[in-house]
Amino acid sequence: MTIRQTTSSSREHRPHISRRTLLKGSAAAAVAIGAAVLPSACEAVEQSVPGTSSGPFRKGKVIDCHAHLTHHSRATWEADDRKLIEAADKLGIDQLCCSTLTPRWPATLDGFRECNQWTADGMRRFPGRVLGYCYVNPGYGREALEEVRRCVGERGFIGVKLYNEYTCTEPVVFPIVELAIELGVPILHHASHSHYFVEDQPRMSDGGHLAELARRYPEAMLICAHISGGGDWEWTIKALRNAQSVLLDTSGSVTDQGTVEMAAAVVGVDRLVFGCDSSMTAGVGKIREANLSAQEKEKILGGNLEKLLRRRKT
Amino acid sequence: MIIDINAYLGHFAFRRLRHNTAAALLVLMDSKRVDKAAVSSASAITYRNAQAGNEEVAAETSGHRDRLIPFAVINPFYAGWQDDLKICHEEFGMVGLRLYPKWHNYQLSSPCCRELASAATERGMVISIPIRVEDNRQRSWLLNVPDVPLEEIVELVKAHPKARFILLNGIGYTGCPLGRKDNGLPANYAIEMSRLSAVLANELGQLITNLGAERVMFGTGMPFNYPDPALLKLEVLDASERDKEKIRWQNAATWLRL
Numbered sequence: 001m002t003i004r005q006t007t008s009s010s011r012e013h014r015p016h017i018s019r020r021t022l023l024k025g026s027a028a029a030a031v032a033i034g035a036a037v038l039p040s041a042c043e044a045v046e047q048s049v050p051g052t053s054s055g056p057f058r059k060g061k062v063i064d065c066h067a068h069l070t071h072h073s074r075a076t077w078e079a080d081d082r083k084l085i086e087a088a089d090k091l092g093i094d095q096l097c098c099s100t101l102t103p104r105w106p107a108t109l110d111g112f113r114e115c116n117q118w119t120a121d122g123m124r125r126f127p128g129r130v131l132g133y134c135y136v137n138p139g140y141g142r143e144a145l146e147e148v149r150r151c152v153g154e155r156g157f158i159g160v161k162l163y164n165e166y167t168c169t170e171p172v173v174f175p176i177v178e179l180a181i182e183l184g185v186p187i188l189h190h191a192s193h194s195h196y197f198v199e200d201q202p203r204m205s206d207g208g209h210l211a212e213l214a215r216r217y218p219e220a221m222l223i224c225a226h227i228s229g230g231g232d233w234e235w236t237i238k239a240l241r242n243a244q245s246v247l248l249d250t251s252g253s254v255t256d257q258g259t260v261e262m263a264a265a266v267v268g269v270d271r272l273v274f275g276c277d278s279s280m281t282a283g284v285g286k287i288r289e290a291n292l293s294a295q296e297k298e299k300i301l302g303g304n305l306e307k308l309l310r311r312r313k314t
Numbered sequence: 315m316i317i318d319i320n321a322y323l324g325h326f327a328f329r330r331l332r333h334n335t336a337a338a339l340l341v342l343m344d345s346k347r348v349d350k351a352a353v354s355s356a357s358a359i360t361y362r363n364a365q366a367g368n369e370e371v372a373a374e375t376s377g378h379r380d381r382l383i384p385f386a387v388i389n390p391f392y393a394g395w396q397d398d399l400k401i402c403h404e405e406f407g408m409v410g411l412r413l414y415p416k417w418h419n420y421q422l423s424s425p426c427c428r429e430l431a432s433a434a435t436e437r438g439m440v441i442s443i444p445i446r447v448e449d450n451r452q453r454s455w456l457l458n459v460p461d462v463p464l465e466e467i468v469e470l471v472k473a474h475p476k477a478r479f480i481l482l483n484g485i486g487y488t489g490c491p492l493g494r495k496d497n498g499l500p501a502n503y504a505i506e507m508s509r510l511s512a513v514l515a516n517e518l519g520q521l522i523t524n525l526g527a528e529r530v531m532f533g534t535g536m537p538f539n540y541p542d543p544a545l546l547k548l549e550v551l552d553a554s555e556r557d558k559e560k561i562r563w564q565n566a567a568t569w570l571r572l
Binding site: 016017080083084086087090091192194195196229230231232233234253254255256257258278280281282284285286288289290 | 329330331332333448449451452453454455458509511512513514535536537538539540541542543544545546547549550
């Protein structure tokens with residue numbers, strides 16, 4: 001098996017792991033498939049692609065709902081971002097929904113603005129491959145709202161990323177949720193549930209908080225981040241059983257056997273979205289192996305997220 | 315041929331495991347084209363008397379020794395461990411150990427553990443050490459078991475140059491002497507790959523460069539873990555087919571004298 005070199009200017013990618021093997025759950029050798037040439041990130045969400053047989057919402061696209069570009073304070077950021085795309089190439093991931101996070105929290109206004117600028121740059125460097133989440137600290141109130149409006153409305157970001165500056169049930173977060181509803185974009189919310197107090201993240205949200213937020217805003221499109229990297233995943237899945245509007249992101253480094261199947265059984269496959277959160281083979285492997293039908297995996301791998309992104313109003 | 319050096323049978327105290335009988339694990343192995351697996355008792359991790367778990371594994375694997383290679387879990391601070399070791403080796407035909415210093419509450423540097431390492435080495439048994447059982451963030455409210463610090467492993471491998479160690483479920487080796495080139499340590503340990511990255515940081519590739527493919531072994535952690543992530547790592551790993559074959563099975567076959 002040769003590993004193809006990929007550059008930022010690459011306009012096509014040939015994955016080592018094909019969509020077919022992902023859907024079949026087979027460990028057989030991968031069969032490379034060609035992928036559609038995709039337009040800019042903003043267009044990728046909204047429009048079909050001229051000159052290709054299928055548009056960006058063609059059946060079966062694989063979208064990583066939880067990815068990150070590297071903060072530019074890291075000297076190797078450019079190479080690291082390129083490695084992310086190369087990894088996606090190898091693993092048959094068509095698109096990555098990325099945010100750039102500040103290295104320290106709580107994020108400052110300048111800090112998250114700078115991150116979002118770099119995310120926008122990433123969308124340009126990897127057109128059609130990188131979709132952007134706008135990361136904000138809700139504590140900045142009006143400025144945070146303006147940043148979301150600018151990123152979604154003018155820069156073509158596909159959603160909002162919230163981290164741990166506030167628990168999602170705190171009123172300071174509500175205006176961001178209301179704006180996301182107005183714009184018709186999802187919020188990917190960092191979440192974890194451990195059976196101990198996580199000292200370095202005192203305002204961590206968990207599945208229970210997201211269920212509470214969903215009861216307050218049933219029209220909000222909420223994604224509970226990384227069930228496989230957020231503590232007791234059985235707790236999280238059960239906490240979200242009745243929160244019908246909350247989707248669960250399968251990303252994270254934990255590869256516990258049965259996670260995806262339990263999530264599918266408890267909340268249904270229509271509420272699961274594939275992600276890696278930088279744990280690339282863990283993210284892809286658990287979906288490939290999960291004891292689900294090809295149709296169910298197609299929904300998780302991209303169908304459910306595409307459906308969500310079509311609700312965009314701007 | 316694929317040999318999984320990191321597999322288990324039995325129950326785990328804090329989560330239901332699927333595919334945890336010999337029959338069910340073999341079905342899973344067949345579906346993943348895994349030919350053989352080194353298995354130990356998941357129950358023995360939390361049993362006070364680990365030998366009960368070894369007896370269960372010996373019985374469970376008795377008709378499947380061509381594919382399931384039983385390993386013993388020995389707690390060197392529990393009464394009668396010398397007898398247990400002898401029974402596991404001589405009666406049960408177990409060719410290796412798994413040690414849980416943090417779960418069984420002892421130090422790798424303690425005289426009892428050093429005595430166990432020497433006794434196992436004298437018998438030609440390999441000693442495997444799972445750095446962790448599961449992600450600490452999802453731990454039960456009952457306990458807080460830390461990962462085994464890699465620095466403690468460094469001291470152990472130095473103290474027993476003739477022993478053979480296999481490090482399971484670990485990560486971060488390239489950040490410590492264990493994964494560095496020319497580290498001055500005896501080449502008496504191999505590293506299992508289930509948690510190592512094969513893309514992005516590519517710790518797996520770095521270890522092959524630094525230590526050689528002979529020191530890396532395939533493992534999944536099943537049925538705790540899905541085996542596909544580990545299989546996927548080998549599929550996408552940028553390495554020669556010759557090196558991949560060493561990792562897939564040849565190294566394990568050599569170490570286990572299969």
